[in-house]
Amino acid sequence: MPNQENLTITKIPRNNVVIHFCSSPDNGERVNAQIVETKNKLVIVDTLLLRPYAKEFRQYADSLGKPIDRVFITHAHPDHWFGSEFFQDIDCYALPQTIEEMKVMAPIALGFHRGMEGDLVTDQPYFPGQTVGPGDIVIDSVTFRLHEILSAEDLFMLAIDLPDEKTLIAQDLVYNKVHLFVGQRSQEGTFCFDGWISALNKFDKVGYEVVLPGHGAPTDASIFQENIRNIEIMRDIVASSTGENFVQNTLDAFPGYGLRSMVEMSAFFLFPSK
Numbered sequence: 001m002p003n004q005e006n007l008t009i010t011k012i013p014r015n016n017v018v019i020h021f022c023s024s025p026d027n028g029e030r031v032n033a034q035i036v037e038t039k040n041k042l043v044i045v046d047t048l049l050l051r052p053y054a055k056e057f058r059q060y061a062d063s064l065g066k067p068i069d070r071v072f073i074t075h076a077h078p079d080h081w082f083g084s085e086f087f088q089d090i091d092c093y094a095l096p097q098t099i100e101e102m103k104v105m106a107p108i109a110l111g112f113h114r115g116m117e118g119d120l121v122t123d124q125p126y127f128p129g130q131t132v133g134p135g136d137i138v139i140d141s142v143t144f145r146l147h148e149i150l151s152a153e154d155l156f157m158l159a160i161d162l163p164d165e166k167t168l169i170a171q172d173l174v175y176n177k178v179h180l181f182v183g184q185r186s187q188e189g190t191f192c193f194d195g196w197i198s199a200l201n202k203f204d205k206v207g208y209e210v211v212l213p214g215h216g217a218p219t220d221a222s223i224f225q226e227n228i229r230n231i232e233i234m235r236d237i238v239a240s241s242t243g244e245n246f247v248q249n250t251l252d253a254f255p256g257y258g259l260r261s262m263v264e265m266s267a268f269f270l271f272p273s274k
Contacts, residue, residue, distance in 0.1 A: 167212070
């Protein structure tokens with residue numbers, strides 16, 4: 001198995017699977033990608049942002065010695081799919097709305113990130129070639145329950161429930177002790193706080209033992225109400241702040257939280273320069 005120079009990998013054994021929780025460092029936005037290891041196969045959930053970390057992620061997956069059945073991309077924010085250039089040989093699935101959103105946003109996202117990180121990010125987009133919708137999929141005798149979430153942290157999101165494992169691969173529906181990205185607006189131009197809270201309340205009732213966030217460490221179902229409180233605080237901060245004080249107001253409200261860059265990215269979209 002290759003040495004992991006950059007990624008932090010946590011193995012989470014469940015009833016019928018082992019989940020490899022793979023987290024990138026701060027300069028990769030602490031974004032997480034998952035490998036669900038069944039008896040005979042691997043299922044990948046998201047592919048990270050920066051090339052060095054995505055390449056390392058693929059090398060780690062290959063080192064497990066099982067074929068990759070498929071890749072799921074949970075939503076269109078680039079930190080979750082720019083690394084797909086290292087999975088071009090694997091069938092990749094996403095919600096059809098997510099694929100369309102990716103195609104629209106790709107030129108903007110590529111310009112933004114290459115402007116900051118240069119060749120550390122891909123120079124061309126690799127979009128999923130397969131679509132998927134909500135419902136149950138069985139892979140190697142393991143049930144993957146796919147949930148479609150609308151107008152939350154992103155416009156269209158996929159959360160993956162492993163019901164027999166009491167585990168939710170929530171990705172960016174959930175953040176754990178890192179600053180939220182709150183710059184997303186709905187197709188009508190309104191903020192997405194209500195949709196996000198509604199989805200969190202829905203999943204809070206299920207009784208998960210393990211919840212895997214898109215940013216931050218693995219956690220449990222207590223994270224749903226914590227995120228709801230944080231979103232309510234951010235709703236008030238957005239309403240009462242300007243472009244000049246939004247970042248500081250947010251940092252003051254969440255001392256000790258990581259990923260200041262997420263606050264600055266939110267400010268970029270909330271208060272665009274004229």
